[in-house]
Amino acid sequence: MRRPIIVGNWKMNMLISSADKWMIGLLDKSHITDQADIVIAPPFTALAVLRERIKGSKVQLAGQNMGSEPVGSLTGEISAAMLKDAGCNYVILGHSERRQYCAETNALLRRKISVAYEQGLNIIFCIGESLDDRNNGRTHDVIKTQLSSGLEGLGISRLGQLALAYEPIWAIGTGHTARPEQVQDVHLFIRSWIKELFGAKCAEYTRILYGGSVTPETSTTLINQSDVDGLLVGGASLKPNSFYDIINSLV
Numbered sequence: 001m002r003r004p005i006i007v008g009n010w011k012m013n014m015l016i017s018s019a020d021k022w023m024i025g026l027l028d029k030s031h032i033t034d035q036a037d038i039v040i041a042p043p044f045t046a047l048a049v050l051r052e053r054i055k056g057s058k059v060q061l062a063g064q065n066m067g068s069e070p071v072g073s074l075t076g077e078i079s080a081a082m083l084k085d086a087g088c089n090y091v092i093l094g095h096s097e098r099r100q101y102c103a104e105t106n107a108l109l110r111r112k113i114s115v116a117y118e119q120g121l122n123i124i125f126c127i128g129e130s131l132d133d134r135n136n137g138r139t140h141d142v143i144k145t146q147l148s149s150g151l152e153g154l155g156i157s158r159l160g161q162l163a164l165a166y167e168p169i170w171a172i173g174t175g176h177t178a179r180p181e182q183v184q185d186v187h188l189f190i191r192s193w194i195k196e197l198f199g200a201k202c203a204e205y206t207r208i209l210y211g212g213s214v215t216p217e218t219s220t221t222l223i224n225q226s227d228v229d230g231l232l233v234g235g236a237s238l239k240p241n242s243f244y245d246i247i248n249s250l251v
């Protein structure tokens with residue numbers, strides 16, 4: 001049985017004060033399920049204050065990105081150890097916005113994955129096709145390439161620290177949520193790939209999240225697909241109420 005996971009990705013939103021207010025708003029809710037992992041990925045600047053705020057709660061923190069070296073003269077980078085130090089036990093890697101706008105390549109991401117593992121961070125590795133890929137029937141090929149370059153050669157024991165997030169680029173921030181059957185099709189494809197490479201047991205326990213314009217209106221149908229184990233939520237995570245409603249679509 002895979003434990004569901006709901007992740008809020010705030011991207012480049014929220015000042016420290018608004019982040020703290022958001023978290024107070026969420027923690028004020030009468031009941032947050034303990035049947036799922038609830039993870040927030042705030043901007044780096046808000047991590048320290050949220051680390052204090054979530055103490056004793058069920059909420060966990062993620063970095064939205066991470067440097068590709070464990071330590072060194074890399075101006076502007078945040079290391080895996082720094083993320084841990086700031087209260088994160090997750091890191092999001094390979095988000096399409098970073099692939100697209102920050103030129104993150106499959107090779108770089110492979111390196112980041114190794115570094116994150118070494119530091120004991122749980123990884124949410126994002127993959128997904130463009131609209132052009134989908135329209136030209138290349139979805140599975142693109143997903144396969146991203147999976148292979150990110151994960152091939154990893155020790156099976158390390159897969160326990162990894163979740164995959166299927167995020168079709170055409171669905172991110174566009175309001176066009178992928179249809180449940182499109183999501184299930186790709187999730188099943190991903191699980192079959194894991195089975196082929198790492199065996200049935202790994203395929204059974206690896207969590208696969210969906211992300212792309214998830215809202216409280218669409219979350220229940222998505223999470224009810226048999227191979228959807230969680231949701232990665234951008235825009236709809238910016239308000240504690242709608243994020244809370246999405247969490248509640250699990251129950």
Ligand code: PGA
Nearest residue numbers: 172173212213233234235
């Ligand atoms: P969105 O973003 O929910 O705003 O589409 C999702 C993501 O980019 O992770």
